[in-house]
Amino acid sequence: MKSLFGNAALVLSIILILSCAGKEHRKPSGGLEVIDDLGNPVLIDSIPRRIISLAPNLTEIIFDLGAGDKLAGNTLYCNYPPEARYVEKVGDLLTVDFEKVLSLKPDLIFITVEGNRKETFDKFKSLGLKVFVSNPRNYEGVKKSYLGIARILGKEKYALEKIEMWDRLLDSIRNKSRGEKPKTAMLPVELKPLMLAGKNTFLNEYLEFCGLVNIADDPLINYPVFNREEILVRNPDYIIILSDGKLKTEDLLDLYPEWKDLKAVRNGNVIFADRDLYSRPGPRFAEAAADLFNLLHPEESLRYPER
Incomplete structure (x- = not known):
């Protein structure tokens, strides 16, 4: 069974978008x-x-x-x-x-x-x-x-206005996140095996807009699989889990008991986010970035503007 990019084993794999797209x-x-x-x-x-x-x-x-x-x-x-x-x-x-x-x-x-x-x-x-x-x-x-x-x-006129709104919101998120001491994060797309969103993915951009540094920093692999020891070595400050709302930190520790020693777990920085909102590269991209910013900064409330 082949996908359009010839790899059904990793449904999340994405090839480079051509520069002529949308012309x-x-x-x-x-x-x-x-x-x-x-x-x-x-x-x-x-x-x-x-x-x-x-x-x-x-x-x-x-x-x-x-x-x-x-x-x-x-x-x-x-x-x-x-x-x-x-x-x-x-x-x-x-x-x-x-x-x-x-x-x-x-x-x-x-x-x-x-x-x-x-x-x-x-x-x-x-x-x-x-x-x-x-x-x-x-x-x-x-x-x-x-x-x-x-x-x-x-709908081109409407789309251009909407894109301008997204750009303003993302600029605001990036500006609010500047000046903070960089924190590291990992964002799994699968837990078994432990597959992380890499640097060349739209999921990584959520981290970047919010000032986080991705521990999956291999530029050649979009969704690398990590072994258990490597996660302990890289020891992220934040773990961001995309779920349907049913997962808890205890469930993660059942899978990986050694994570109890990670900074993210010790400091209560395991964040559970809406899988559908974050995993679909579409019109809610900026909304997802704003949601992550608010989860990272509960003392603030960055509002996603209505259309």
């Missing part, structure tokens, strides 16, 4: 040509009326742009905003019901490099379906995908 120009006929994140031109003759999203972050983008009513289908994992739960389901990230997709008669399908399979992309193309591939590997990538999708949906 567009008008065709002589008046149509719009948008370049997706794989460098493929996607010709849009008119604003799509029926679209399908095959990833939760793309579903969030579409709803955030006020185009949720155009969603004819999405995946079982698309649960935000709440309205996304009631859209017709066409499968999960890796398994798609192609008959269902065809029956929905989509004008355009949005898929991702992360999670969706190359075979899915190829099948859609063989069926003559129009596909836009997104690959938001970092904050800049989030903005490119958001703006590219906004252009397709006729």
